[in-house]
Amino acid sequence: MATTARSVRDVSLAASESSHDLSAAPAATRDAALVRLAELLVERTADVLEANAGDLADERAASLDAALRDRLTLDDERIAAMAQGVREIAGLPDPVGEVDEERTLASGLEMRKVRVPLGVVAVVYEARPNVTVDCAALCIKSGNAIVLRGSSYAARSNGALAAIVREALADAGLPESAVEMAEGGERSELAELATQDGVVDLVIPRGGEGLKAALREVATVPVMYAASGNCHVYVHEDSDLEMARRIAFNAKVQRPGVCNSAETLLVSAAVSERFLPGILEDLSEAGVELVGDERARAAAGDVLVGEATEADWDTEYLGMKMTVGVVDSLDDAIDHVNRHGSGHSEAIVTSSDEAGDRFTAEVDAAAVYVNASTRFTDGYEFGLGAEIGNSTQKLHARGPIGVRELTTTKYVVRGTGQVRE
Amino acid sequence: MATTARSVRDVSLAASESSHDLSAAPAATRDAALVRLAELLVERTADVLEANAGDLADERAASLDAALRDRLTLDDERIAAMAQGVREIAGLPDPVGEVDEERTLASGLEMRKVRVPLGVVAVVYEARPNVTVDCAALCIKSGNAIVLRGSSYAARSNGALAAIVREALADAGLPESAVEMAEGGERSELAELATQDGVVDLVIPRGGEGLKAALREVATVPVMYAASGNCHVYVHEDSDLEMARRIAFNAKVQRPGVCNSAETLLVSAAVSERFLPGILEDLSEAGVELVGDERARAAAGDVLVGEATEADWDTEYLGMKMTVGVVDSLDDAIDHVNRHGSGHSEAIVTSSDEAGDRFTAEVDAAAVYVNASTRFTDGYEFGLGAEIGNSTQKLHARGPIGVRELTTTKYVVRGTGQVRE
Numbered sequence: 001m002a003t004t005a006r007s008v009r010d011v012s013l014a015a016s017e018s019s020h021d022l023s024a025a026p027a028a029t030r031d032a033a034l035v036r037l038a039e040l041l042v043e044r045t046a047d048v049l050e051a052n053a054g055d056l057a058d059e060r061a062a063s064l065d066a067a068l069r070d071r072l073t074l075d076d077e078r079i080a081a082m083a084q085g086v087r088e089i090a091g092l093p094d095p096v097g098e099v100d101e102e103r104t105l106a107s108g109l110e111m112r113k114v115r116v117p118l119g120v121v122a123v124v125y126e127a128r129p130n131v132t133v134d135c136a137a138l139c140i141k142s143g144n145a146i147v148l149r150g151s152s153y154a155a156r157s158n159g160a161l162a163a164i165v166r167e168a169l170a171d172a173g174l175p176e177s178a179v180e181m182a183e184g185g186e187r188s189e190l191a192e193l194a195t196q197d198g199v200v201d202l203v204i205p206r207g208g209e210g211l212k213a214a215l216r217e218v219a220t221v222p223v224m225y226a227a228s229g230n231c232h233v234y235v236h237e238d239s240d241l242e243m244a245r246r247i248a249f250n251a252k253v254q255r256p257g258v259c260n261s262a263e264t265l266l267v268s269a270a271v272s273e274r275f276l277p278g279i280l281e282d283l284s285e286a287g288v289e290l291v292g293d294e295r296a297r298a299a300a301g302d303v304l305v306g307e308a309t310e311a312d313w314d315t316e317y318l319g320m321k322m323t324v325g326v327v328d329s330l331d332d333a334i335d336h337v338n339r340h341g342s343g344h345s346e347a348i349v350t351s352s353d354e355a356g357d358r359f360t361a362e363v364d365a366a367a368v369y370v371n372a373s374t375r376f377t378d379g380y381e382f383g384l385g386a387e388i389g390n391s392t393q394k395l396h397a398r399g400p401i402g403v404r405e406l407t408t409t410k411y412v413v414r415g416t417g418q419v420r421e
Numbered sequence: 422m423a424t425t426a427r428s429v430r431d432v433s434l435a436a437s438e439s440s441h442d443l444s445a446a447p448a449a450t451r452d453a454a455l456v457r458l459a460e461l462l463v464e465r466t467a468d469v470l471e472a473n474a475g476d477l478a479d480e481r482a483a484s485l486d487a488a489l490r491d492r493l494t495l496d497d498e499r500i501a502a503m504a505q506g507v508r509e510i511a512g513l514p515d516p517v518g519e520v521d522e523e524r525t526l527a528s529g530l531e532m533r534k535v536r537v538p539l540g541v542v543a544v545v546y547e548a549r550p551n552v553t554v555d556c557a558a559l560c561i562k563s564g565n566a567i568v569l570r571g572s573s574y575a576a577r578s579n580g581a582l583a584a585i586v587r588e589a590l591a592d593a594g595l596p597e598s599a600v601e602m603a604e605g606g607e608r609s610e611l612a613e614l615a616t617q618d619g620v621v622d623l624v625i626p627r628g629g630e631g632l633k634a635a636l637r638e639v640a641t642v643p644v645m646y647a648a649s650g651n652c653h654v655y656v657h658e659d660s661d662l663e664m665a666r667r668i669a670f671n672a673k674v675q676r677p678g679v680c681n682s683a684e685t686l687l688v689s690a691a692v693s694e695r696f697l698p699g700i701l702e703d704l705s706e707a708g709v710e711l712v713g714d715e716r717a718r719a720a721a722g723d724v725l726v727g728e729a730t731e732a733d734w735d736t737e738y739l740g741m742k743m744t745v746g747v748v749d750s751l752d753d754a755i756d757h758v759n760r761h762g763s764g765h766s767e768a769i770v771t772s773s774d775e776a777g778d779r780f781t782a783e784v785d786a787a788a789v790y791v792n793a794s795t796r797f798t799d800g801y802e803f804g805l806g807a808e809i810g811n812s813t814q815k816l817h818a819r820g821p822i823g824v825r826e827l828t829t830t831k832y833v834v835r836g837t838g839q840v841r842e
Contacts, residue, residue: 415793
């Protein structure tokens with residue numbers, strides 16, 4: 001943690017200085033740094049675990065609940081998984097230098113729109129040391145310098161991991177300060193980081209709603225908000241109800257703690273009495289707490305379904321709870337989703353092409369599914385590789401934020417003396 | 422101006438409501454509305470000119486300087502030019518529904534990344550009635566509803582023009598409230614508009630730095646800042662000096678009031694004594710006020726070149742003034758441009774491929790030119806059609822903001838019952 005004495009400003013400027021070298025480095029060099037990083041992570045596992053043990057033994061760590069403590073904890077297997085993740089990022093296609101458009105203009109100018117790194121990306125995150133390595137690797141791959149602002153709970157682990165990343169950069173002939181740490185839990189430091197206009201090009205918060213709200217208030221640097229997901233599965237009257245049962249169950253239960261899991265099940269009134277008893281029994285047996293509207297509760301058969309409050313329809317539970325509603329029409333389903341959804345991932349189960357087309361056209365979300373679980377919204381599943389988060393905003397990136405989304409474009413225009421008439 | 426009694430919130434909600442119909446309308450319908458708009462502009466020219474005369478006769482208009490008054494003034498020719506601009510926008514390729522990516526995923530899902538409208542775009546602008554029509558047409562073309570917040574100086578003209586746009590929408594069977602006016606010069610209304618999260622999807626300011634600073638302070642809705650341009654022409658030692666003279670002159674003089682005109686001329690020390698006297702004479706004779714560093718002034722021959730202050734290097738004159746500097750190397754030129762430029766349009770004149778490649782790779786700007794005037798950064802010149810501005814930011818859009826940049830993407834994913842394992 002040699003960096004703690006420096007100000008956020010100094011750290012950001014150092015990253016900015018290095019970003020030019022990183023951006024100019026060929027893909028082979030950036031990939032070599034990543035391969036070396038994967039090797040070093042394995043070689044230095046003992047050092048990282050020692051640092052991690054220090055974080056876990058710290059008296060402050062005693063205040064963490066079991067889930068947070070689990071996220072902070074590293075072991076051989078988790079470090080091996082980090083290394084494997086880095087190798088996979090190294091193997092992704094290089095987004096830098098990709099030509100998005102190329103044409104000869106009326107003036108005879110040769111125009112190319114090429115992908116270039118953003119410059120300096122800052123990532124603000126909670127006590128999850130793996131984020132240190134994942135985000136550094138995604139930034140190195142995309143030619144960006146990175147400023148990491150982790151949690152002070154993970155300071156020792158992050159310090160050990162960042163030292164390894166920097167050593168890998170140096171071994172590949174790249175500047176160490178392309179990866180900088182801005183440690184310290186002060187809110188004033190967050191504000192300082194989020195106002196480094198012209199030095200930091202993008203801030204990505206990976207954390208809860210409190211962190212995002214804090215950033216919204218102070219940031220002048222562009223921020224890409226990783227999403228919350230209030231996702232729906234709608235079962236249309238014209239649908240394979242066995243398929244609907246599998247999809248609804250999977251969307252809720254397969255991994256309830258992530259943003260692309262479903263929070264609400266909507267069912268067409270025409271099939272609710274046939275459909276609901278079975279799926280609600282499945283969900284209830286799996287341990288899902290159920291709440292619903294009047295018609296859903298009436299159709300629930302023997303399954304206990306509580307009364308849904310107004311707030312339930314807008315809540316991302318991130319856990320084993322689901323809201324169930326009955327709607328009269330496709331229109332009502334689309335309206336409900338657009339009103340309550342967070343624009344993340346929405347699914348319809350239907351055998352009607354027309355209903356599927358209307359749902360995908362009219363639902364306003366990053367990903368809209370026909371006859372599949374919402375759980376597929378993910379960089380790996382989409383064939384884009386590792387992601388730094390999922391965006392529900394509409395500008396720049398919508399859906400998985402992968403290495404390509406960490407780049408911008410530049411028009412490079414070559415002439416033979418053209419002037420404007 | 423039937424809309425003035427309604428709040429910014431009401432106006433935004435009305436636009437949002439209509440945005441769904443506009444977004445779902447086929448391209449042919451949106452284009453028909455634009456063709457009708459062009460017709461109506463010509464048919465109703467007398468009405469528009471009468472409204473415009475009212476704005477010009479208003480006592481407040483007396484306070485406008487000649488340039489602002491000119492921008493506010495409409496005539497037959499200017500209205501015909503607006504109509505022609507609208508016809509050209511109608512003729513652009515439709516960005517909505519464009520498929521950016523399409524693949525079958527490992528899970529068997531069919532994934533398409535399709536372009537969709539943003540939703541509601543708000544444009545805030547000064548007393549230029551043509552912006553009312555240009556921006557409305559770009560939004561209709563891209564399937565977006567628009568909230569126009571013009572200047573109260575142009576309220577009558579804007580009201581007449583917006584009424585024509587709304588009539589054209591209605592004639593094409595589209596909702597009139599897809600184009601809404603939020604009149605009123607109060608800063609509190611600007612803040613209200615810029616905080617319509619979930620209703621307004623994007624705010625675009627078309628105005629001076631004061632407006633942008635005001636928005637930066639209050640906006641929670643995403644803002645796309647149209648650029649200021651502190652652009653440079655660098656004359657490398659290995660270059661065709663006659664070509665350099667034409668390019669530097671064109672970049673400054675051809676239209677000095679726009680953002681892609683050059684403000685600074687940098688010349689390699691190796692050729693400054695040969696090059697500067699000629700170009701400085703050209704510029705001076707054209708009426709350009711010149712300031713420079715010590716070496717530029719010494720090489721200026723008989724031409725009067727004042728002393729450049731620190732501030733000059735960072736100033737967008739938007740007029741007939743230019744700063745001239747001598748640099749020792751390509752590195753120094755690149756450093757200077759990256760330090761002082763606003764990231765808009767930068768040019769090198771060189772016969773060296775190596776120098777051209779380094780300049781285009783290392784200069785961080787929306788558009789980088791080799792052997793051409795900076796004046797080409799423009800939607801029309803780039804073959805993208807009309808633009809709503811030029812972006813110097815790195816996220817979402819960099820360079821001309823055309824109809825494609827007014828869209829976002831949506832992943833549409835079709836399955837046969839896939840669930841995540």
